[in-house]
Amino acid sequence: MNTVEKISLLGGAAKYDVCASTSCSPDAVKRSHRPLVETEDSRQRTGDLAGGGICHSFTPDGRCVSLFKVLMTNSCTGDCKYCINNCDSDTRRAAFEPQELTDAFMSFYHRNYVEGLFLSSAVCGTADFTEEKMVEIVEKLRVKENFQGYIHLKVMPGTNRDLIKRATELANRVSLNLEAPNRVRFQEITSTKDFGIDMLRRMRWIQGELPDHSSGQTTQFVVGACGESDVEILSTVNDLYKKIEVRRSYFSAFLPVAGTPLESAPRAPLVRENRLYQCDFLMRKYGFEFNELVFNESGLLDLSVDPKVAYALNNKDCFPLDVNEAPYEELVRTPGIGPQSAMRIISTRKTGFTFTRPEELKNLGVVLKRARQFVVIGGSRQSSLSEFSQNALAAQ
Amino acid sequence: MLSPRSEFQSRVAYYRRHKEFNPRLVEDVAEQAREHGFEYIVSCVSEEAKELHYKSRAVGCEIHRAHSFLRFQEKGDALVAKGDFEHDIVDLVLDHFMMRFPRKKIVLLTDGKAYVGERRIVSLDDPAKYALERTSQSRLAEPDWEAYYDSQYIEARRNRKLAMRHVPKKLWKQFGMKEGVKLDQGLITAKLSSFI
Numbered sequence: 001m002n003t004v005e006k007i008s009l010l011g012g013a014a015k016y017d018v019c020a021s022t023s024c025s026p027d028a029v030k031r032s033h034r035p036l037v038e039t040e041d042s043r044q045r046t047g048d049l050a051g052g053g054i055c056h057s058f059t060p061d062g063r064c065v066s067l068f069k070v071l072m073t074n075s076c077t078g079d080c081k082y083c084i085n086n087c088d089s090d091t092r093r094a095a096f097e098p099q100e101l102t103d104a105f106m107s108f109y110h111r112n113y114v115e116g117l118f119l120s121s122a123v124c125g126t127a128d129f130t131e132e133k134m135v136e137i138v139e140k141l142r143v144k145e146n147f148q149g150y151i152h153l154k155v156m157p158g159t160n161r162d163l164i165k166r167a168t169e170l171a172n173r174v175s176l177n178l179e180a181p182n183r184v185r186f187q188e189i190t191s192t193k194d195f196g197i198d199m200l201r202r203m204r205w206i207q208g209e210l211p212d213h214s215s216g217q218t219t220q221f222v223v224g225a226c227g228e229s230d231v232e233i234l235s236t237v238n239d240l241y242k243k244i245e246v247r248r249s250y251f252s253a254f255l256p257v258a259g260t261p262l263e264s265a266p267r268a269p270l271v272r273e274n275r276l277y278q279c280d281f282l283m284r285k286y287g288f289e290f291n292e293l294v295f296n297e298s299g300l301l302d303l304s305v306d307p308k309v310a311y312a313l314n315n316k317d318c319f320p321l322d323v324n325e326a327p328y329e330e331l332v333r334t335p336g337i338g339p340q341s342a343m344r345i346i347s348t349r350k351t352g353f354t355f356t357r358p359e360e361l362k363n364l365g366v367v368l369k370r371a372r373q374f375v376v377i378g379g380s381r382q383s384s385l386s387e388f389s390q391n392a393l394a395a396q
Numbered sequence: 397m398l399s400p401r402s403e404f405q406s407r408v409a410y411y412r413r414h415k416e417f418n419p420r421l422v423e424d425v426a427e428q429a430r431e432h433g434f435e436y437i438v439s440c441v442s443e444e445a446k447e448l449h450y451k452s453r454a455v456g457c458e459i460h461r462a463h464s465f466l467r468f469q470e471k472g473d474a475l476v477a478k479g480d481f482e483h484d485i486v487d488l489v490l491d492h493f494m495m496r497f498p499r500k501k502i503v504l505l506t507d508g509k510a511y512v513g514e515r516r517i518v519s520l521d522d523p524a525k526y527a528l529e530r531t532s533q534s535r536l537a538e539p540d541w542e543a544y545y546d547s548q549y550i551e552a553r554r555n556r557k558l559a560m561r562h563v564p565k566k567l568w569k570q571f572g573m574k575e576g577v578k579l580d581q582g583l584i585t586a587k588l589s590s591f592i
Contacts, residue, residue, distance in 0.1 A: 005543070007543045015547065044498075054463055056465065058562045061553035062558025069548070110470060113544075344439040351436050363440040364441075
């Protein structure tokens with residue numbers, strides 16, 4: 001198989017991985033101008049980090065192509081039921097040679113097709129063997145090619161701690177995909193990995209080994225593959241953020257793939273993935289607590305209502321808010337007002353300005369269509385909250 | 397997050413590069429900032445502040461797109477790309493790529509000129525020396541990229557409208573984006589090279 005065929009096969013095998021954000025903090029960007037691996041001449045380095053997420057192309061599904069997302073190999077000893085690369089699948093197998101992969105990546109990077117490398121793999125033989133090979137590729141890039149740009153490296157479930165340490169030193173970000181929210185659900189999709197030992201323990205090790213320059217660790221869940229509820233997923237996500245300092249969780253709605261044991265299982269609606277992301281942002285960026293999220297009796301989010309609107313409708317006594325008096329914590333809990341708009345409202349109020357018209361809020365980035373029912377501007381309500389709540393319920 | 401003062405300075409700096417730069421607007425917002433503070437401008441309370449915000453954002457957007465969509469071709473020790481810009485941003489774009497590839501000479505062909513950036517110094521050169529080969533302009537004719545681009549598409553998630561929003565038609569010509577052909581015609585199963 002030639003390199004182009006491998007790119008097609010192993011690139012396609014990595015397309016369901018969504019941990020592809022390249023956004024780094026301004027500090028990380030500054031640090032990227034200092035080499036991760038010291039060499040005699042810093043002018044010899046290639047690549048750096050960019051602050052904002054840069055997308056180099058978009059596929060017809062609307063997803064961006066930002067990183068060179070690829071598997072090192074798709075030969076696997078795992079039996080994950082949702083995955084086309086599981087050991088029982090008769091899919092075509094291939095593996096990159098380390099030099100072949102670094103050459104392909106550097107060629108893309110020089111031509112500005114990609115912003116960095118996202119290297120994952122199937123578990124070929126043992127986890128340690130696979131991780132060692134992946135680390136070797138990243139080492140080649142960092143030392144031989146003197147590449148100082150973005151690298152996201154997967155940690156294989158069950159990898160030993162020394163390799164995890166090396167991986168965190170070399171990569172900007174590492175991740176280990178939990179795939180399921182707890183041990184019971186996990187056992188439904190695989191029998192070759194242990195949720196506690198191979199997954200959670202490794203995530204704690206990653207947390208312990210992350211160096212200063214790192215952009216942290218992330219994880220991913222397959223949504224809807226094992227009948228789990230949104231409560232289960234989001235409570236695990238909440239624990240990961242609080243206990244293991246995971247930087248971000250990603251969600252991928254389950255799509256049945258032909259040739260896998262779950263090929264006839266129903267696909268998860270994409271809107272469910274969207275609602276989970278919204279809740280995730282509410283917890284990470286808006287200061288929501290897990291117990292403020294609204295679930296139905298089956299532990300699922302209402303797919304027809306934005307989670308923030310659901311919160312507002314569930315807490316009608318807190319609304320409407322007076323935008324000229326409400327504190328940041330209350331503003332940011334109002335539909336249509338994000339953290340940045342809330343900050344701007346507070347900053348503008350500090351100048352002595354009083355809001356009297358809805359258009360003034362619009363200029364600050366507030367989405368009036370959503371916020372109108374929940375705020376008071378200049379002492380008058382913009383529309384009736386009960387009217388809005390009835391409309392929302394009718395829409396359900 | 398930038399302080400209101402730094403944010404204000406950044407907006408003015410970007411606005412100065414806008415194709416419709418008008419010093420009067422800067423004077424007006426500076427006067428308003430003196431009277432009400434930088435937060436007043438940064439929060440876009442007045443119409444002038446809003447205009448400054450939108451125009452500086454247009455410049456920032458074009459810089460971001462240049463970082464994303466410019467495609468280089470290796471010619472000796474030079475990386476050569478072609479792009480058309482609405483605003484005066486060539487030096488900023490060159491600076492970004494000079495930082496990224498300090499070992500290379502960066503050449504930007506735009507407006508019939510060749511801007512050359514090397515070791516953080518920008519100069520002008522004869523564009524004929526850096527003429528791009530046809531395959532580079534039809535970048536998806538490069539089989540490795542075509543193979544990778546095609547491999548990333550998930551049929552079940554098809555959302556052409558979203559893709560078109562991210563890559564509007566005017567960019568296809570501006571940066572020679574041949575992916576647009578595929579998005580436009582919606583012929584997902586066709587090979588990109590069939591349109592080039």
